[in-house]
Amino acid sequence: MTDLVPIRRALISVSDKTGLLDFARALDARGVKLLSTGGTAKALREAGLSVRDVADVTGFPEMMDGRVKTLHPAVHGGLLALRDDQEHLAAMEAHGIAPIDLLVVNLYPFEETVAKGAAYDDCIENIDIGGPAMIRAAAKNHAFVNVVVDVADYHALLAELDANDDRTTLAFRQRLAQAAYARTAAYDAAVSTWMAAAIGETTPRRRAFAGTLAQSLRYGENPHQKAAFYTDGSARPGVATAKQWQGKELSYNNINDTDAAFELVAEFGAGSGPACAIIKHANPCGVARGATLAEAYGRAFDCDRTSAFGGIIALNQPLDGATAAEISNIFTEVVIAPGADEAAREIFAKKKNLRLLTTDGLPDPSVASLAFRQVSGGFLVQDKDNGAIGAADLKVVTKRAPTEQEIADLLFAWTVAKHVKSNAIVYVKDGATVGVGAGQMSRVDSTRIAARKAQDMAEALGLAAPLTQGSVVASDAFFPFSDGLLTAAEAGATAVVQPGGSVRDEEVIAAADEAGLAMVFTGMRHFRH
Template identity: 70%
Template sequence: MAVQSKNIPAPDLVPVRRALLSVSDKDGIVDLARALVAKGVELVSTGGTSKALSNAGLAVRDVSDLTGFPEVMDGRVKTLHPGVHGGLLGIRDDKEHRQAMAEHNIAPIDLVVINLYPFEEVRFSGGDYPATVENIDIGGPAMLRAAAKNHAYVAVVTDPGDYTRVLEALDEGDGKLPYRLRQELAAKAYARTAAYDSAISQWFAEQLEIEQPTWRGFGGRLKEVMRYGENPHQAAGFYVTGDKRPGVANARQLQGKQLSYNNINDTDAAFELVSEFDPAKTAAVAIIKHANPCGVAEGATIAEAYRKALACDPVSAFGGIIACNRALDAEAAAEIVKIFTEVIIAPGASEEAQEIIAAKKNLRLLLTDGIADPREKGLTAKTVAGGILVQTRDNGSVDDLDLKVVTKRAPSEQEMADLKFAFRVAKHVKSNAIVYVKDGATVGVGAGQMSRVDSARIAARKAEDAAREVGGEPLTKGSVVASDAFFPFADGLLSAVEAGATAVIQPGGSMRDDEVIKAADEHGIAMVITGMRHFRH
């Protein structure tokens, strides 16, 4: 049964006479406290925060003065007391509440400044189980929620970025805070505790290997407001979760204008793809447009890999996103700036490369300080009307699979290397996906078609277009081909044969596998079955 409201209207302006400060992140707290004291606000604090304020020469009451009870159990119990929560939850204009506060000597608290134990930081830094549990804050979220519920009379601040805003409002209100601000701060507090609890529940699910918990929460902190979403009429924001996985969310942007929604989406796709290639073994470059690769290659250097990747589809590469699995050097930078590029993302960049890129003031350069682990576990989520689809990250690697040759002819050593390359790329191409590869470089990519035959034909046509640019023969002649899923009929394979492919890698599992294998044998094609599908939608 729902709790009934007494319908007591909230006042517009509420004076701040007493503030409770208890923060884990102490940046700016002394300056805030000093400004509050200058406005005649009494300070109440706990533990380390109280010590920091006292050391700064500020008069501060310990929370135990309000509770009449000392901090116990290593500080686990200090604010969970009616002396605190009564001061937060008491409705000042309710006669019964005022009587209870007076009877039990409960002093009202008008402002609460709290940020929580750094659970997310400990979780993602690899803290052990006991250390991570110990950084689950209890009193902080309880006070935040209590103060936020009673925002009619109490202002709650959980973000140091709001300190200045609160002080400015106190100046404008002659020591009082307006209702609208108290509402906004309350909403922010609930969002913070929701994200905090989501991180905790996700961690427990990971630790206990619960793949599908009954309740699933996701949370993040706003990193930046986007200019717009996928289209100009859509509003968008970029939120980060605290996960330290190298990529666009944690990259340092050295130069260039703000990333757009589409830039971020495409840059993530590019870096996740290029991270499939071990930088200790080979240099690799991926060029992305609309979340699909239009060229991927490996080489002895980043410059060589870039030139090979660009040759796959130089037309589509215009205005693309470029990802490198090694630090960007001057030679590669000089090649890249020859055409219009939106974003470059790499683990690092030499000073010479940075100087070359700097000449293109709108070209964004992002540095990640590392490569993502393609085998790392994680979750992905996608919204649908009324729900969220959640799945584990596609962390399957062709290098870990038991590959089976199912045709009379086995692939050559070079064909097998190219087949593995092609399957790595196909994992990152929108389905239906067909990828032609020759000598460690894509030579044709067909993406996102309703028919696998069409994907094969589009990829071959792309190769023909690229060949016309340089006046040569399509590089699909003598290439290998990868399919992200099985061939339901032999026609898709035959399209690849027509394009000049000599070997194919595919998951297998079709009712007509025998028919497809027979067609491969009839045309002298080597076929490898992976047993793993890579649909991507």
């Protein structure tokens, strides 16, 4: 392949015109002849640049509302012709086809149209056809042709031309070609994913996922693992869309844990009162409501102060100075909230290792989306767990029904359990977790661990008894035996929420009655692996 090739003729057709005029002027100053279409050509002319319409080159006007304008041999021949192949050169000469050395296209805004909730027909009209066809042609012929699909590459191309006497290297064109194919792949993935949802196809024969690089990470879960962070283009408030005010770059584990924390606290909408979630290794070590954010944080912190050290804190309301002052008393990796006032930012500014993220909103936990996980030879896809219940969904199965306060705490505990790795056990008292058991192979072990943590905290806080006394307990799946239930009763729990559905339900219900517990079934499971 030829290494250095000049750019003499460029075709520019872009929907995103950010930086277009400066870029085109720079090409024009280098003597590059410009071809263009529609609105792009109009913008270039209005800027005083000399530009030729593609319609003049093809001999056909743009037609069918712009659906047909670049699908023509005069365009694709100019992109695909091999400059070192005599037959190709002869064909170009015979048919009056001039080479195109640079293609600049960034496609119709299909993803943005879908994100705005546009109607089906409007989404269809925003599927680009000619753009992807040209991009793929130019990328295939990267031995001779440069293809730019991202505004971010305008400067890189100009710098390459400056460094190589208005020519580009093969290595540079290869990088552009790879980016081009990734863009068309992502575009097609967006179209196919949207269409599957639009027509109700829940398990399409082929699935495609795509992302845009947001950050190259120092490493993955461990230093020997390479990693990067990609965004999917959605506007869902969270770690991917947050503004970082201070601190070093987020790590792989920071991003994973911050997402877990914010998705959990979002279960408690800002209008339902202040709430705080503290996460360590993707599991909550404290979740609480309070009259103020500071109180909510303090109650969450008191669930497991040891695990909270170096953790992630998520708030469901904008961070204020009083809460920031409390958080500053221990080392915290990340704080994420819908916002932060000036007093809070000033306090955190003194903590150089703490990252503060704001999101301008909370994600809606009820919105359907997909979750996927790679396995050997493929990947699993499922709906995100957005299952939720209310008091009316609870089925009382014991002789004693829960009190009004117990019901409130049972619903709170059930919501938190949804975000705890299985087997999950969550003790709650007065709107705050007081013991969390996560990720154990045995449910009874999770129950014991959570109770033991509560005992440890009682001793650390100088309490006469652990806060599990008079608490309620949630289990993310049914109790297969009565041992886990009785362990919770021994810890002081007075009411239990669980899915039910075990072949030993009657045995477990009888044990609850004998222990004086109130127990409700949800009919819904919340496994989280």
